[in-house]
Each structure stands twice: as C-alpha cells, then as structure tokens.
Amino acid sequence: MTLQLLVVSSLPARCSRLAVPHLQRSCRLIGPRVSMSSSFSSPPEDLSMETEAPRAPITRERRLNPDLQQQLTKPYLARALEAVDPSHPQGTKGRDPRGLSVLQQHAAFFDRNGDGIIYPWETFQGLRAIGCGLPVSFVGAILINLFLSYPTQPGWLPSPVLSIHIDNIHKGKHGSDSETYDTEGRFDPSKFDAIFSKYGQTHPNALTRDELISMLKGNRNVYDFMGWLAAAGEWLLLYSVAKDKDGLLQRETIRGAFDGSLFERLQDNKKSS
C-alpha cells in the first residue's frame, strides 16, 4: 500500500489525478517527468491547452491540429468571402467573390441565369454541367429544391415551383454536417481543418471513401435523420463527381466545393473534353 502510494505520487501531476488504474498504468509507461522531490513542490501542469482527454479516447482518435495558428492567421475567425486554408491563405486566387458569402458562392453556381433564384431546372442543368448523369441530376434537382425551397423563401408562402432564394441560403443549413459553414454561411477554417486532422488517417490532405463514411457517422447529431440524409447526399455526391483516380477526395477538391470554385472547374473540364 505504502509502495503504491509512493509510485502514484511520483507520477506527473496529470497522471496522479486519474482515478482509473489502467490509465495510471499507461501514464506510468511514459514515466515521471519531474524528480520525486520537485513533483511535490512544482505547480500543477497546465492542462488548459490539451486537445486529448485520457478518459475520452475518442479525443485521441479524432485529433485536432494544435499548430494551425502557426500555419494560418486567425484560424478561429470564420471568413465571409474566402475559403482559406494554410495553402490558400487568401482563398481561391483570381476569383471575385462578388460580395457573396462562401455558402452563397457554393449555391450560386446553380443559379444559371444569375437572378438570385435557383429553380429545379437550373439545379438540373448545374448537376449535368459538373458531370452527373441524367437520373442523378433529375432526382438530385428535385431533392435539393424540395429540401431548400421552403426555408429560403422570403415570406411564409411556399413556392409552387420549388425556387431557392440565394439571399436566404444560410437558412437551409442542417445538422450533422462538418460545421465548416457557420450559421450565417461564412467559412470556418478551423472546422475545415478538423475534417482532415480527425478523419484523414491514411493521407494528411485527403479522405478515402471509408474515411468519408467515418466522418459522416462521426458528425451525426442524435436523432437528426434529416441532417444525416442531407449530409450523406452532399458528401457522397461530391465523392462521386470529384474523387481522384485513386479514389481519394483531396483537400483542395473539398475546399473548392465549399466556395463553388470546384463546380466551375469541373464544368470547364467537361466542356473542354
């Protein structure tokens, strides 16, 4: 007993605080960082910056990038106009955001005549333009407009033609997503980065299909069936049109989906081939 007490008291401060014996054991493997005498006198270690809790193994499995601030200025600041990341600190170069939020830019690709409203036939044309087949474009257009029409209407009345109003597209946000768009449609670089730090286990800047599925499951909010379906639809459609030849969804592809520049690129590629 006395011996046990001695061992525990010689552990680093954060280990000795653990009530669970097997966690103490794993901490003991790392070994005490301070000498016996100083472990009693030094102040407790600062735990305030930890991103992993020893008793919440999920926090070790799905990691955050603690150095993001050294790679991108103010990663916590959601950007209204540009989808920024460490390799694109200014967002998509040479592209005018036209005063639209990043979420509005994502949707605006489908507003084929630029009147601020997306009708189902425009969604259909947009889906065809990025390479979706006839059946997927037809069903996709109906589902997207069915889902987003009512929440984005300017008044109480529903639209008989299922129009989507880009002014109000932020009201179309659902749950169980990556939270990269904030509630107002800005782009949150820290949430975008977390997609890869948490789920990009085999490649730091890309997701395999399995990792994408893990992300969809990991992002689920409880009982949010609508959000689960919507998120699965968005991500699986993205995977099907934009995966690379090795079946990976690259970080840059995903960044381009967020600000809509990917859609323009896919359209141009399709035109030129």
Ligand code: HEM
């Ligand atoms: C008319 C066409 C479209 C509209 C109006 C639209 C609208 C939206 C909205 C409102 C969100 C925000 C969801 C949220 O954060 O809760 C979103 C996210 C997203 N959309 Fe779209 N979208 C359209 C087409 C597409 C297409 C064709 C794709 C894929 C090829 C796609 C892929 C995504 C992805 C991957 C997200 C991110 C979801 C997440 O953060 O987990 N969208 N879209």
Ligand SMILES: [Ca+2]
């Ligand atoms: Ca339009």
